[in-house]
Amino acid sequence: MKLDISELKKVEGKFLSYNTRTELGSFGNEIVKNNDTIFLDVQLEAAYVPRRVLIKGKWLVEIGGECSRCLEKIVLVLKEELYDQFTQLKGIGEPGEGMARTDGQNGEGFVFSGDMLDLKEYFRQLVIMSMPLRMLCSEDCRGLCPACGVNRNTEECSCRQKSTDPRWAMLQQIKKE
Numbered sequence: 001m002k003l004d005i006s007e008l009k010k011v012e013g014k015f016l017s018y019n020t021r022t023e024l025g026s027f028g029n030e031i032v033k034n035n036d037t038i039f040l041d042v043q044l045e046a047a048y049v050p051r052r053v054l055i056k057g058k059w060l061v062e063i064g065g066e067c068s069r070c071l072e073k074i075v076l077v078l079k080e081e082l083y084d085q086f087t088q089l090k091g092i093g094e095p096g097e098g099m100a101r102t103d104g105q106n107g108e109g110f111v112f113s114g115d116m117l118d119l120k121e122y123f124r125q126l127v128i129m130s131m132p133l134r135m136l137c138s139e140d141c142r143g144l145c146p147a148c149g150v151n152r153n154t155e156e157c158s159c160r161q162k163s164t165d166p167r168w169a170m171l172q173q174i175k176k177e
């Protein structure tokens, strides 16, 4: 998604609304193991004030994957609100090549140059930051039985749950002696 800064400048100080679905490409990281393209739905309001673009709104993504415990297919829904501002740099970059990036040097937050503010990378970062540590179908997913492999959310198996690790058995033996 790209914001046309010249449009915003025409109504300086006023918020314009944008409702769009924007493609973020694939993630393919520790949490999202597939390379499916991810789309972000966003309801955004943006305004230009001298040398800054203010944005606010809310976004939602749906990410397909599988539960890391029971391996069932699931859709992870992430949604959050956003409030940020981007500072326009003078004389850097070609017109139309606005890019959101963090200015690590003086910690000013996001900056861009040119007359277009490209929010794709910014949105990708938002999504990555709001990802859970792993995909789960539910917080109390019981996973697969390590002995027989049944999905313990839907089936009871007769495997004993007590530890049968021979090393533990040996330790207990030592304790007794």
Ligand SMILES: [Zn+2]
Residues within 6 Å of the ligand: 067, 068, 069, 070, 071, 072, 136, 137, 138, 141, 142, 143
């Ligand atoms: Zn699960």
Ligand SMILES: [Zn+2]
Residues within 6 Å of the ligand: 145, 146, 147, 148, 149, 150, 157, 158, 159
């Ligand atoms: Zn079992």
